[in-house]
Amino acid sequence: MLPTTSVNSRSQGNGALSPRDAARHTAGAKRYKYLRRLFHFRQMDFEFALWQMLYLFTSPQRVYRNFHYRKQTKDQWARDDPAFLVLLSIWLCVSTVGFGFVLDMGFFETIKLLLWVVFIDCVGVGLLIATLMWFISNKYLVKQQNRDYDVEWGYAFDVHLNAFYPLLVILHFIQLFFINYVIISDSVIGYFVGNTLWLMAIGYYIYVTFLGYSALPFLKNTAILLYPFALLIMLYLISLACGWNFTKMLCSFYKYRVK
DSSP states (O other), X not given: OOOEEOHHHHTSGGGOOOHHHHXXXXXXXXXXXXXXXXXXXXXXXXXXXXXXXXXXXXXXXXXXXXXXXXXXXXXXXXXXXXXXXXXXXXXXXXXXXXXXXXXXXXXXXXXXXXXXXIIIIIIIHHHHHHHHHHHHIIIIIBOGGGTTEEOOHHHHHHHHHHHHHHHHHHHHTGGGGTIIIIITSSSHHHHHHHHHHHHHHHHHHHHHHHHHHHTOTTBOOGGGGGTHHHHHHHHHHHHHHHTOOHHHHXXXXXXXXXX
């Protein structure tokens, strides 16, 4: 799941890895260890995962500084503890049920919405974005002098999950308190509040994604990952000028999904 050096580059000089150690550091071995821990809740550090979720809002740089520490101590960048993924899944389920309640959906409609949000919005879109970022980072952002380094696909998906969490909380939790009474009304205040929440959510996603790739010392020119901010702000201003209500569109789309 992680960006790692190739075994050949690590096998030179005094820092050579034995064949047994090299096998332990392969992406497949790390993925197997991660998935195995997914079924052992007592081995998960939920307190630390909650700390990460808090700081993804208040100071995401601190979260990625911890990633540096993990690289130094465990020779891997991404989490080896699935507690964050478990808590994110719980958040996703609870917030989607809340969305179904706010939109006055029935039990089976809410279940259908939950399946859509989990497997399409989070996993499906995440796979697509992670694959795109994996391709771009490896083809255009890896430093020439460090060709033995690469960003593995699994790490790109891990960064997506980090960035997805603030977006989820803003659009699927905070926004719920304003939908029926403010946002979906045909007023300027309605689409201003709704679209501003969308601006914050997608802005968080872009920024946390940028931090994830800029944390890797073998990548260059990661500042280009902030360029979508310009398009985002332009779209936000156009939406206010034209009276577009993104949240109202989302609610209509969710109701269409579960018919």
